[in-house]
Every structure is written in structure tokens, then in C-alpha cells.
Amino acid sequence: MTARLSRLSAKPVVRLAIFVVLVTGVAAMVASTFQRTLSANEDVRRGCSNRTLRGDYGILVSGVRALGPGVTESFIGTAIRTYDGRGNFEQLDNSHGTVTGATTNVPATGTYTVNADCSGTSTITIPGAPPIDTAFVIVDQGNQVNDIVLAPQPNLVTAVLRRVGG
Numbered sequence: 001m002t003a004r005l006s007r008l009s010a011k012p013v014v015r016l017a018i019f020v021v022l023v024t025g026v027a028a029m030v031a032s033t034f035q036r037t038l039s040a041n042e043d044v045r046r047g048c049s050n051r052t053l054r055g056d057y058g059i060l061v062s063g064v065r066a067l068g069p070g071v072t073e074s075f076i077g078t079a080i081r082t083y084d085g086r087g088n089f090e091q092l093d094n095s096h097g098t099v100t101g102a103t104t105n106v107p108a109t110g111t112y113t114v115n116a117d118c119s120g121t122s123t124i125t126i127p128g129a130p131p132i133d134t135a136f137v138i139v140d141q142g143n144q145v146n147d148i149v150l151a152p153q154p155n156l157v158t159a160v161l162r163r164v165g166g
Helices: 002-046
Strands: 054-068 071-084 088-097 101-114 119-125 132-139 144-151 156-163
Antiparallel strands (some): 088 101, 119 132
16 A cells, blocks of 8 residues: 555656656757847847947047148048948048148048947048048947058058038
């Protein structure tokens, strides 16, 4: 009788153990899915893409630019750049160089690519000038872009772009 009683009382224990295992498994799956969802949302919030840059940015630029073979000048400038969020932009430049003097309302166009880590590159096309290749980082949740000119040589130029109204 003791063996029979032991088998009878073991059935509810086994059922309870199965129930606990199932509930624990479901809870682990829910927790895992919830954690992945939080991580994915966090990555979207912190990550960047071409869509991070949209709208108008004011630009302050300064440095040394090439004028021809072996000739450079120091200059400063301002511009307004409008990003479309899809990898293209337009801008209107104003600058003052130590050799060329002032130039105003010079139109330019360009393309850009933003990486998930908020770094990126762009190419600026100004009529009558060689293409300008830059590298940049996006900071302050897309409100500011810090940019440097990579080419053509011997340009040594930096720019800070700030979202208008941002």
C-alpha cells in the first residue's frame, strides 16, 4: 500500500513540475522577446541613417583651399544646406578668401551617405570646381554635423553644420 500511495502522490508532483517547466519556458521566451524589442528600439534611437539628415542646416566653414597648382588661400564662409533625407542635398555658399575676396550665393549640390554609427561621407559639387569629398560625424541626435574636407588636396577645411531651428 505504501508503494501505491507513493505512485499516486507522485502524479500531482510530476504534473506540477511539468506545469512549472512550461510556465518558466513561456516566461523566458516572453522576456527574451521583450529584451530583443527593447534592444532593437534602442538601436533605432541611437543609430543613424540618411534619414537622420533632413531639412536645413546652417554652416560655418574655415580653412585653407586650393586655387590652382601650388596656390592656396585661407578663407571663411557660411552656407545653408538642405538635406532631403534620401542622400542628396543642395546648398547656397558665401565665403571670403584672402586672395579671391568675397563670393556670394554660390549654388552647390551633393550626395551623402550616413552609417549606422552616425559617421558618413559626402561629395559636394560646385560649378566650375573639382568635387569636394568630406567625412563627417553626426552629433546631438542629428542637430549638428562636424565635417572635414578629405579631397582635393591641399584643402584643409573644417565645417560645423547646425540644424536650423534645432
